[in-house]
Amino acid sequence: MSYHPLTEEQAIAYARGLENVFAANAELQSREIGDGNLNLVFHISDPASGKSIIMKQALPYAKVVGESWPLTLDRARIESEALIIEESLAPGLVPHVYKYDAELALTVMEDLSDHVIMRRGLIEGNKYPLFAGHISEFMANTLFFTSDLGMNQQQKKLRVGQFINPELCKITEDLIFDDPYTDSPNNNIHELIRADAAALTTDTELKLEVALLREKFLTQGQALLHGDLHTGSIFITTESTKVIDPEFAYYGPMGFDIGAVIANLLLNYAGQEGWIKDEAGRADYRAYLLDTVKDVWEQFEAKFGALWDQHLVDRIAHTPGYKESYMKRLLQDTIGYAGCKMVRRIVGLAHVADIEKISDGETRARAERIALAIGTSLIKLNRKAESIDEVLAIASRQV
Amino acid sequence: MSYHPLTEEQAIAYARGLENVFAANAELQSREIGDGNLNLVFHISDPASGKSIIMKQALPYAKVVGESWPLTLDRARIESEALIIEESLAPGLVPHVYKYDAELALTVMEDLSDHVIMRRGLIEGNKYPLFAGHISEFMANTLFFTSDLGMNQQQKKLRVGQFINPELCKITEDLIFDDPYTDSPNNNIHELIRADAAALTTDTELKLEVALLREKFLTQGQALLHGDLHTGSIFITTESTKVIDPEFAYYGPMGFDIGAVIANLLLNYAGQEGWIKDEAGRADYRAYLLDTVKDVWEQFEAKFGALWDQHLVDRIAHTPGYKESYMKRLLQDTIGYAGCKMVRRIVGLAHVADIEKISDGETRARAERIALAIGTSLIKLNRKAESIDEVLAIASRQV
Structure with missing residues (x-):
């Protein structure tokens, strides 16, 4: 047919x-x-x-x-x-x-109709205590076993060829790494934060870091990525997590997937400005979100590290110091890409309901500024980062 | 047929x-x-x-x-x-x-029968004043225009797929990045330098740098490389330079090609221990080789930089500071890969005539130790390098 x-x-x-x-x-x-x-x-x-x-x-x-x-x-x-x-x-x-x-x-x-889209679940203030465990397992397994660490390195090259994905990569390259930092007609900027958005286009420190993260996205075939791992690509219940929609899949830097998860938790964290009205309730939910960010990274790190110890097919990766170097660079990439993914959801073409659906303009602008401040700080931190706690500290300072 | x-x-x-x-x-x-x-x-x-x-x-x-x-x-x-x-x-x-x-x-x-293999020309003590200009042009043009800087970035992804080259990459991965640093049956070690070769297998600083350079070789699809750009893959006369045998071509880190050229000039530099007997003549020829190393890098840098200024298709690469970052990392990669390519030619499977054909065992061992000392120093320098002059200083110290 x-x-x-x-x-x-x-x-x-x-x-x-x-x-x-x-x-x-x-x-x-x-x-x-x-x-x-x-x-x-x-x-x-x-x-x-x-x-x-x-x-x-x-x-x-x-x-x-x-x-x-x-x-x-x-x-x-x-x-x-x-x-x-x-x-x-x-x-x-x-x-x-x-x-x-x-x-x-x-x-x-x-059919996953008994699940809800995680983004909606977070907007409704639900907690998913098993999520960090599930998503860290998904990422550790898919990234490790499609990389040079966990699969035959010659087979991996063939798989790189199988997942050459120019058109969908171009969407990412334009919408995430380009438009937000220039005066692009694709951008979608809330009237009240025009000045904040304009500041992105003249921040040379920021733009250099974005250019370097983009270069890695363009050139580093580290593992088979999901490629679009935001909370709208995750179906969830309190017991189950299902990752959907890997049409952006290609061989790229692992931190791009991990960063996407963390960015979308932090976008909801910023968006809570407009959802939970009760201050103690909001603080509690935000603490849950930051705990989840920390858990996602730490459980990922632990599971990926365990796979490294038990399932490494690459003898050279046993070289003393190599694993530490690799994990540190993974964290740094994760933080940089998390920042990029936050910024693009505030000023770029496609926004997220966590913030976009806040009806009061001033409240929404406050949430947008929180997200922008966290995002740009993460981008500037990336190559200097030593610990996930720096991410939590940055997020805490903004609310 | x-x-x-x-x-x-x-x-x-x-x-x-x-x-x-x-x-x-x-x-x-x-x-x-x-x-x-x-x-x-x-x-x-x-x-x-x-x-x-x-x-x-x-x-x-x-x-x-x-x-x-x-x-x-x-x-x-x-x-x-x-x-x-x-x-x-x-x-x-x-x-x-x-x-x-x-x-x-x-x-x-x-047919290029009117040319000679450059390795032989250098062993015979010939000088090729146009070589640095030619090879720097070859590398600047082929690397720039096959990278995200100089060609359509979506077309480039298709070209990555066209040049997936698992088997020949595996030869490089084994012979250059693995065997020399371990007790491999593939190694071919001159009896007189057994202790020097053994020292490679326990040098953890060295092995970590090699593991990092290998990781880039495995994952960084920066440009279409020649992939085996030693002086045995170059036909030459005083007027003409022809690069042959790109069967190892694949998308990899640019510094791997540039490093190959520099490594093979320095292998001949080490080998001169056994060729030019007259001390002043030898010093003169070695000075010519070091001048050529410097010229190759500096002319490459100038030509690549000029292409960047005139033929960049990647708007983002105009970001202030990006070009400087890119060129510095290129130099560092070049130095690291040059070191790897020297070491493998001393202790690995395939040697070079510049050193292998020295008939006196003690003289040959001296040349091998010079090459090993330069190679390991370059590998340890790579991520810290700021200037090609550091390479010349390292080489000068060894003779």
């Missing part, structure tokens, strides 16, 4: 044809639930059996800017191949893939 | 079939002149017209260790595609490719 965006009727017909999913005569229902920018997402269910699946189809353009921004359908292949690798390395932490249809750029996968 | 190693008769028949090279009835002669480890090299000539060509055919194994080390024939594609890119970026500085035959893993190219 040649490529065309599916209608709901076509989606149902396709689902009916899948092997071993629905009963032959099941009465299937479809809802298109995509609220992203790049894909159709059909929720197909059989009320009689209670069974359901997700069918995600890539669109040949980015909806966010209309049909004028064409995008390769190859990203559906990348997403589905990345999900399969991730499931093999971090079972239970990603949706299961039932089928990938290359012609239709369509991935059929496990 | 399915793959098989050509006989001389078959090579002649093939050459006769080429379009627009030889006259239809030319009486062709063939000589197999390969002295490398990995290929057949036929010199095909027509004495009547004086025309000649080179036909280089990849063998499916490495001769150096017998047929037991199988090697991909894909390296012939990589070599030929790299040569074509290099010629487009540095015309006149590589042999012209007439034809590439994928089935036979065969590249038909310009």
Whole structure:
């Protein structure tokens, strides 16, 4: 079947044809639930059996800017191949893939409707005590075992070739590392923080650090990244965490994924300016978020370190001092990319609901300034950082 | 025609079939002149017209260790595609490719018999006043215009995929970054320097620096490298320089190529212990070699910098301070890789004639110790280096 965006009727017909999913005569229902920018997402269910699946189809353009921004359908292949690798390395932490249809750029996968998008959960003030454990396990396993440390180094080179992802990398390169630091028409700047945003474009110390982090994003094929690991790419319950949407997957610097998680926790931390009105309650939730930031890093560090000790395939990495150097640079990259990912969500094209949905303009501006101050401080800290506690101290100083 | 190693008769028949090279009835002669480890090299000539060509055919194994080390024939594609890119970026500085035959893993190219292998020229004590200008132009052009600085960054990612080169990279990873620092059966250690070689395996400062340089070789896709740019891969006359044999080409750190050139000049510098007997003559030639090292770097730096100023396609690279940071890191990488490439030629599998062919054992050991001392000092200097003059000072101290 040649490529065309599916209608709901076509989606149902396709689902009916899948092997071993629905009963032959099941009465299937479809809802298109995509609220992203790049894909159709059909929720197909059989009320009689209670069974359901997700069918995600890539669109040949980015909806966010209309049909004028064409995008390769190859990203559906990348997403589905990345999900399969991730499931093999971090079972239970990603949706299961039932089928990938290359012609239709369509991935059929496990339905996670009993989960909520983590970003929404945080905005609602929920706590997820298992999250740091889950996400650190996901990152430690996927990053370690796709790197030169944890897999055959010649196979890894072939995998770099499998995940060459120019178009989606370009979105990151433009929206994260370029636009926020220049007077770009892509930027989306709240009227009340115009001066703060303008200051980014003349801060030469900041811009140099961003240029260096961007260079690493462009050149350092360290591990197979998820590539877009924000809290909108995570489905969650108090018991379960599922990482979705790895269409930005490519071989890049590990700190970019870890930094994304930390940045989005800190964006919510800034956004709490507008959500929890009770001061003690807000302080408590923010303390929870900072604890989670610390936990994510420290559990990642511990798990990655344990894999290093037990599953290293690279004999040279046993060289005294090498592991310490590697982990320190990982922390520094993590902090730098966390900063970049915060700044872009305040002044760049795509914002986050944690802050954007704050209805009062002054409150929202306060949250935006907190996020910008934390983000720029992290960017300036990155190459000098020694400990995750410096991140917590920076965040604490801003509220 | 399915793959098989050509006989001389078959090579002649093939050459006769080429379009627009030889006259239809030319009486062709063939000589197999390969002295490398990995290929057949036929010199095909027509004495009547004086025309000649080179036909280089990849063998499916490495001769150096017998047929037991199988090697991909894909390296012939990589070599030929790299040569074509290099010629487009540095015309006149590589042999012209007439034809590439994928089935036979065969590249038909310009004959450079009027040139000599530079390594031999240096052993004979010849000076090449144009060399630094030529090689710096070759490196500045090929490295700049295949990097994110000088070409479209999305096209560059596709090119990274085109030059995934696992097997030949593995040779480098083993022979340069691993074996010399451990008790490997691949090593080839002159009896008289056993203690010096053993010291490498316990020098933790040295081994950490090598591990870090190796990590960059494994992960940093900065530019399309030649990948094996020693003086045996350079054909030369006093007027002309031609870089050959880019079968190790892949996307890696630029300093690896620049370091290779400098390392091989310094290996000859060490080897002069055994060639020029007259002390003043030797000092003069060594001064010429050090001048050339300085020229290679400084002319590279000037030309690369001029391309940066005039042909930068990456707007972000105009960020104040970025160019200075980039060039400093390039120098540091260059110095580190130069050191690695010297050490491997003394204790690793494949040696260089500049030193290996010194007949007197004590003299050869002295040359080897000079090379080892320079190489290990460069490796330890690399991340701290500020100027190429530090390299000259290190080399001067050893003789």
